[in-house]
Amino acid sequence: MAGVCVIGLQWGDEAKGKLVDLLTGQFDIVVRYQGGANAGHTVVAGDKTYKLHQIPSGVLTPGVMNVVGPGVVLNPPVIIEEMDRLISQGVKFEGNLMLSDRAHVVLPWHIAEDQMLDKTATTDGESIGTTLRGIGPCYRDKVGRSYAVRLGDFYRDSFRQRIAGIVEAKKKMLAGISGESVSLDAAAICDEFHRYGERLAPHVGDTTAYLLDAVEAGKRLLFEGAQGALLDVDHGTYPYVTSSNSSGVGVSAGSGVPGRWIEKVIGVIKAYTTRVGGGPFPTELKDDVGSHIRERGREYGTTTGRPRRCGWFDAVAARYTARLSGVDSLSLMMMDVLSELPQINVCVAYEVDGVRTDRFPSHADDLRRAVPVYETLPGWQQDVTRVRRMEDFPANARSYIDRISQLIGRPVEVVSVGPDRQQTIFASGALSSVT
DSSP states (O other): OOEEEEEEOSSSOSOHHHHHHHHGGGOSEEEEOSBOTTOOEEEEETTEEEEESSSOGGGGSTTOEEEEOTTBEEOHHHHHHHHHHHHHTTOOOSSOEEEETTOEEOOHHHHHHHHHHHTTOEETTEEOOOOSSSHHHHHHHHHHOTTOOBGGGGGSTTHHHHHHHHHHHHHHHHHHHHSSOOOOOHHHHHHHHHHHHHHHGGGEEOHHHHHHHHHHTTOOEEEEOOSOGGGOTTTSSTTSSOSSOOSGGGHHHHHOOOGGGEEEEEEEEESSEEEOSSSOOTTBOOSHHHHHHHHHTTOBOTTTOOBOEEEOEEHHHHHHHHHHTTOOEEEEEOGGGGTTOSEEEEEEEEEETTEEEOSOOSSHHHHHTOEEEEEEEEOOOSOOTTOOSGGGSOHHHHHHHHHHHHHHTSOEEEEEOSSBTTSEEEOTTTTGGGO
16 A cells, blocks of 8 residues: 555544654655644654654654655754754654655744734634744745745755845835834845755655655555644635635645545544634534643643643544545544443534534534534443443444544544554554555
8 A cells, every 4th residue: 555644524623743753654645735833743752742843754664764844844954953952862863754845934024924824714703713933924925936935945056036126025015014114134035944954955855756655666655634634825714814725625735745645534623623723613512521621631732732622522523524525434533531421422413593403504604503413322331441442432432423423434543542553443444444
């Protein structure tokens, strides 16, 4: 099997990094294909916790190549800081990291623009929820082309001249937004990013050619999605989305690997639902149960530290994104978080203006009016953190897993009951289906 993809099916933070880390040993290459430093993946191994933002989660497994594709927007000082932190934790970067020379680069004016526009870029007074890391403005320049800078540009003789020209244009644009002059020193920016380029140079290359050679040579690729499918810029809860295709439809565009090489897609879901930032969230719990889930699940952003909004599992949304992403099987995470609840609700449909539907609305305004139709299941009220086989789950927990599988229409092949690698249960035959 050439390619397997791990996709988050909710609004991100589904614990995709943990699953990628667990599966990496079965693959030759791990590929990150979209997003930027706004993503945050956490992997716990023994007494060590690794925080990953731009580097693929496969970096924790020796002998595996980690590729950051052209669909990612890179922030050089952030990725260097991330590398240094991982090095201090014993991770080695010796021929196991490749950054696309086609990847676009987040520069100081992108961050300035993000911070300025965040004050005004709202719908009905609700913030879109950007992380203020310049991701959206960088993607905007990528599509606009005129002021875009790619990583490969760092190594061209025209780099300084190009930066100087862009800085002059951006100063005028930002002054128009803020009403004040903006300080951007082209020479200083060139010097700073030249140093970053020198540090990253050993890792920069044509990842598209590398990956196409790899699949034709029979190498096994694991694609790691960032954010979640409900944040997809084209198919998510627009405008409360990220700036890239975070569902399964973005894999080929962001990596350069045609879809024919991707033979299995694993959809990652939490046993409940979370969301960061603005936007409609039909099953959100603004009560003690929501607070309990947040504290029990440590639901605070890996990247921002912001508290996440928490709610019941939304099967309507997850079924939609499973279809959108071409999901073959499910990985159900954070089951332990619900262990103390006597009853658990699952959203099985919506009522929009009094009409019941099992379709996920295409417009955020319609989703905002959606009233969840719940099915109530009994809780298991037992500690499941030590469960290591599917058959050892309490009966009510097993029923919950089976019901989610039925509602989404995909088998649950992986269940997580805690943050550690060992707290993961694979259904019989699940591993053989991805190797």
